[in-house]
Amino acid sequence: MSDRPNFLLIITDQHRADHLGCYGNEIVQTPNIDSIAKGGTRFDRFYVSCPICMPNRATLMTGRMPSLHGVRQNGIPLSLQATTFTQLLSDAGYDTALVGKCHLQSVSPNKTEISLPVSDPEKAEPSEANAEARQNQWGDGRYDQELPPTWSGEPGFEPKMPFYGFDYLALAIGHSDRVRGHYDRWIGERHSDPDSLRGPDNALPANREIHAPQAWRTAIPEELYPTTYVAEETISFLEGREKNDNPFFIQCSFPDPHHPFTPPGKYFDMYDPADIPLPDAFNHPIEKLPPQVAALLAEREEGRANMGGQRAFGCSEEEVREAIALNYGSITMIDDVIGRVLSTLQSSGLAENTVVIFTTDHGDFMGDHQLLLKAAVHYQGVIRVPCIWSDPADHHQPASTDNLAGTIDLPTSILDRAGVGRFNGMQGKNLSAIAAGDEVHDSVVIEESQQRGYMGLEPSFRARTMIADKWRLTFYSDTDWGELYDLENDPLEFDNLWHDPAHAAKRAALVEQLARRMMDLTDTSPLTTGHGP
Numbered sequence: 001m002s003d004r005p006n007f008l009l010i011i012t013d014q015h016r017a018d019h020l021g022c023y024g025n026e027i028v029q030t031p032n033i034d035s036i037a038k039g040g041t042r043f044d045r046f047y048v049s050c051p052i053c054m055p056n057r058a059t060l061m062t063g064r065m066p067s068l069h070g071v072r073q074n075g076i077p078l079s080l081q082a083t084t085f086t087q088l089l090s091d092a093g094y095d096t097a098l099v100g101k102c103h104l105q106s107v108s109p110n111k112t113e114i115s116l117p118v119s120d121p122e123k124a125e126p127s128e129a130n131a132e133a134r135q136n137q138w139g140d141g142r143y144d145q146e147l148p149p150t151w152s153g154e155p156g157f158e159p160k161m162p163f164y165g166f167d168y169l170a171l172a173i174g175h176s177d178r179v180r181g182h183y184d185r186w187i188g189e190r191h192s193d194p195d196s197l198r199g200p201d202n203a204l205p206a207n208r209e210i211h212a213p214q215a216w217r218t219a220i221p222e223e224l225y226p227t228t229y230v231a232e233e234t235i236s237f238l239e240g241r242e243k244n245d246n247p248f249f250i251q252c253s254f255p256d257p258h259h260p261f262t263p264p265g266k267y268f269d270m271y272d273p274a275d276i277p278l279p280d281a282f283n284h285p286i287e288k289l290p291p292q293v294a295a296l297l298a299e300r301e302e303g304r305a306n307m308g309g310q311r312a313f314g315c316s317e318e319e320v321r322e323a324i325a326l327n328y329g330s331i332t333m334i335d336d337v338i339g340r341v342l343s344t345l346q347s348s349g350l351a352e353n354t355v356v357i358f359t360t361d362h363g364d365f366m367g368d369h370q371l372l373l374k375a376a377v378h379y380q381g382v383i384r385v386p387c388i389w390s391d392p393a394d395h396h397q398p399a400s401t402d403n404l405a406g407t408i409d410l411p412t413s414i415l416d417r418a419g420v421g422r423f424n425g426m427q428g429k430n431l432s433a434i435a436a437g438d439e440v441h442d443s444v445v446i447e448e449s450q451q452r453g454y455m456g457l458e459p460s461f462r463a464r465t466m467i468a469d470k471w472r473l474t475f476y477s478d479t480d481w482g483e484l485y486d487l488e489n490d491p492l493e494f495d496n497l498w499h500d501p502a503h504a505a506k507r508a509a510l511v512e513q514l515a516r517r518m519m520d521l522t523d524t525s526p527l528t529t530g531h532g533p
Helices: 031-038 053-062 085-091 148-153 182-188 226-243 291-301 317-347 407-418 431-436 501-520
Strands: 006-012 041-043 095-100 168-173 248-253 354-360 387-390 444-449 462-468 471-476 482-486
Touching: 006 317, 006 407, 031 317, 031 354, 031 387, 041 431, 053 085, 053 407, 085 095, 085 407, 095 226, 168 182, 168 226, 182 226, 226 248, 226 317, 317 354, 354 407, 387 431, 407 431, 444 501, 462 501, 471 501, 482 501
Parallel strands: 006 248, 006 354, 095 168, 095 248
Antiparallel strands: 041 387, 354 387, 444 462, 462 471, 471 482
């Protein structure tokens, strides 16, 4: 066995920090994730770089902000030329594996329909190779390797390896009971017609009326559900380490608890919606609603809300109670199979030399401010996520810390712990040093760039948020207003102090701090190749 540490990174999808027992939730049952926290450090103020899957997962892989790695929004693949921390681990002799959701490339074949440049018939258009700022931007490899049509249209298709630094890959592409990729082949070996189990048209009868949008009682049994697949493939990888002395990094990535809400079997009824309290932030005073949230709630009142898509919409009390109950079911199922993974880690003798990390890619409103899902509204439930770092060799790690940290710090921390140097351009710090107070962020920045216009904002709008000390400051690109919240005295983020004369000086100071922080986050790559002035 190598004396270098192994790493098990467990990541869920769209999972709020306060939907875990170790983060104070007294209803959802998560004893196995809680056990990781008992042996490690819980980061209480851990923030995403962007509350969208692809941008934040690209930050996880590169340690760089979305404005640098280029994945500004879903639908922009991470460049195959981007350096990832897993490539550095592989170069240093680590075996690297990804099981489950990847989402570094697009998973939807739908074509972009809006917010594209309009061709000028009076001008000659650039060639395809010169159409982007980087020549031949998408000509260096396949960027359709996570698209379901690729898998269905090319029998036996396999991604080109290594895949963003991963030497082993077992993909679960998609969400809920409609996952494809390697999982599709796995379930196909265990059931003669998996498609007869998928989706709302094949759903089992529920023992109650379903109120939550995008929710049904899936016909896929627990033992064939994607959550089980991810766990079993992870366990298989760990069991195979007995014959391999190389250190390893494995990312165990669950597609849940993302919507649609389809926890299978017993997990569908595990939590009764009637027992679920409304979130404290549900009843946002109408007169205090910021314009973009008021626009979302108005859409619902006027019957214009798109409740079948990916973006947030206004929700009723019944809908949010049920969504939370089903979400809890998905989380507890994940926790149960994590217990199996951790048990394998122990029985194989790997636990004593394996750093276990738990996090997610972003949160969900889950009823806060009468919203479900996610949007470019940077409330804490969407941008603040769980992160637990448990290192069996660190006997002095604090149980918890409220020092600021974020997704951008994960790859640098893993490389530092592995004894592998960082590549030029990484922007994070070391989580262990942050927990000890030896390194600090005076602020964290969240970047979001949206293609579609919604919430009263124009297409291609951008949002930038800074968390500093007890404050949250947010700008939108095409508004003459912003948001300023005192998170210590107003944790529910009801009172926007942006226009409050008593906070004008604080607002000005934070705006300057954000400007300086964004300057700090500009690129340092590449290094100079010659003598400057």
